[in-house]
Amino acid sequence: MNSFDARNCPTDQASREALASRGLEYRVMVGDERADFRKAVMRGFLDGEPTAAALAEADGQPDSRSIGVFDGSAVQPLPVATVKSWVTPLTVPGGELPMWAISAVTVAATHRRRGIARAMLEGELRAAKAEGLAMAGLTVTEATIYGRYGFASAAPVSTVKISAKLAGWRAPEPAARILFVDREQLASDLGELHERTRADRIGDIAGWNRRWQQHAGLDAGAENPEKIRGVRAVDAAGETVGSMAYRLVEGADYRRHTLSVRHLVAATPDARAALWKFAIEHDLVETIEAYNQPIDDPLPWQVSDANMVEQRVSEHGWLRILDVPAALEARRFEGGFGVRIAVTDPLGIADGSWTVAQLGADGVRVEPLADGAEADVTLDVGALSAAYLGAVRLETLQAAGRVTGSADKIRALSDALRARAFPHLSIVY
Ligand SMILES: CC(C)(COP(=O)(O)OP(=O)(O)OC[C@H]1O[C@@H](n2cnc3c(N)ncnc32)[C@H](O)[C@@H]1OP(=O)(O)O)[C@@H](O)C(=O)NCCC(=O)NCCS
Structure with missing residues (x-):
């Protein structure tokens, strides 16, 4: 459905001029500049210097437009601010809509609070509108930043914490079987199932390979990737209908592990039930935690004690009608x-x-x-x-x-x- 390609979209003239008047160059970064863009983004998000292996990895969204803001007086050649955008389908009630997705918004600590982020954000919105897009979206590090640009939280999620032994599985035995998969297969299952089920999740967008590799611990920056496990749910016909990436972290003692869900996707309610049951009944696990879960998850109705499934609601997907x-x-x-x-x-x-x-x-x-x-x-x-x-x-x-x-x-x-x-x-x- 993507007839729009963000890479062909020119930078916004008003933002270019606003930043030029402050001695800053605002331009699209291409080709070999990809490494500098990545380094600046990682610095902006308080990460360490990327390794050569991380820099060699493929980009997240292959069709994204990366913009850098350059200060000619800076000693380093890196941009002092970054923003990335691409066009992705957004599932809406009854269909989908092409959305201008915005990410990698950073301003170097040396250049903060001079209006650089405002110029970049306004530039993104005007550029997307000029391209004919009706919607922009992003996820945020802080809920205080984007309301001023007309964004609002439109797809909240819940963070789930389960006391596994006390919750106890009560719903009927799911029909799907659970099987272990290696991490390569896990990344592939997550991506395939995400695309297969995306149209069922209002507010969801298309995924990309690097996201699934990160969930499966296959990216160069993964911490303790060997601790990441993957399972799939398989239905009676042998079809893969669910997938879960998780990590087991030892607690106060060996019998009290936390099973931390990195990603869980299911094509059927039965597959979802099978994956949760697997987690809840896992031996030596006391607590399960999972992020970005649906607010209307049937899980509290599937355990013996719903109070043992804590759900903390927070903002997640922000939209901005254009x-x-x-x-x-x-x-x-x-x-x-x-x-x-x-x-x-x-x-x-x-x-x-x-x-x-x-x-x-x-x-x-x-x-x-x-x-x-x-x-x-x-x-x-x-x-x-x-x-x-x-x-x-x-x-x-x-x-x-x-x-x-x-x-x-x-x-x-x-x-x-x-x-x-x-x-x-x-x-x-
Ligand atoms: C958040 C960030 C991009 C802001 O950049 P900046 O250039 O300092 O922002 P600006 O000077 O353009 O400020 C724009 C507006 O946002 C406000 N603002 C900026 N950062 C804010 C923050 N963290 N919380 C609340 N308001 C913020 C400013 O007060 C200003 O308000 P106004 O224009 O209504 O007066 C920058 O601090 C940063 O890179 N932070 C770390 C990475 C990050 O969190 N990025 C966001 C990813 S979602």
Whole structure:
């Protein structure tokens, strides 16, 4: 579905000029500069110097655009700021939408708080909009950074901590069998299953090989890769229907290991149950921990004591609508409705007023509001982005002061936005 290629997208002129006025060069990095880009990103994320082996590894997303900001007065040749973007399918209710994914946002500690990140972020959003993209997305290191650019948490996740012995498996015996696989097979299973099931997870995006190799401990920077184990779930027909990468960490004594799930993906509820049961009943394991899990996981309903499955909800997938009509028309809506909305946008990218009306079974038609017509519902672009996948009701955002207008119309639009499944972005990017 990717008819857009971020590599062909020129840098944003306004950001180029803003940074040039401060003596900084803002440009795409290509070819041999890949190593310098990686070094700057690792420094920005507080990692160590990459080894030669790490630098020799293939890029994460092969079709990404890497931008560096250069300070001619810097002693080192590395960029003082970085950002990377690519176009990926985003699963939305009833379909998918090409999304401008943003990653590797770093500003060197020597150049912080001079507006470099702002220039880069605004540049990404304007460039994506100019390319015709309706949505941008990212995952964050800190939840405080991106709201100012119109992003909002739209696909939260839960961090799960299970007291394995006390929780106890109670649900029926899953039919899928669990088999060990080596780490190469593990990476391959994770990638294949992710793609096979991605359309079922609202809010998820396409994966890439390096992500699966990292989960399987096959990347050059992996810590204690020999401790990483992999299993697959196999159904009665012999098909691989689930995969889990995990690590066992010894606790206070040998009988109290923690089974730390690095990634778990399943094509069927039975496969998911089989993988969790395997973890919960693992000998010598006291605790299981897992990150980026779906909030509506059936797991608490499958154990004897649901209180032994702690779920801590946090933000994870952030979205930023760039084009309101295109974004809304790309997803399914529930029920019949008609609402006039006004969207505000501090960056002037997606603001405007429209009539949003049901079209046929589950689509909508979005048309500009006639001059002088009053909107029923007014909300900022972040609020609409937060509600876009159905993770939060507009009434909640109204109570938070992010949405105003007619209570009936807010409820009607909120009902229409709800999705048949809770969003789940299963990876970090
Ligand atoms: C986060 C980071 C990119 C910010 O870069 P920067 O160039 O210092 O940011 P800017 O000077 O452009 O600041 C832009 C705005 O964000 C705010 N801001 C910047 N970093 C912030 C932070 N960590 N928390 C909250 N606000 C932050 C600034 O106050 C400023 O606000 P304003 O424009 O509304 O006045 C930089 O500190 C960094 O590289 N951190 C380590 C890596 C990282 O966390 N990257 C983010 C990956 S998701």
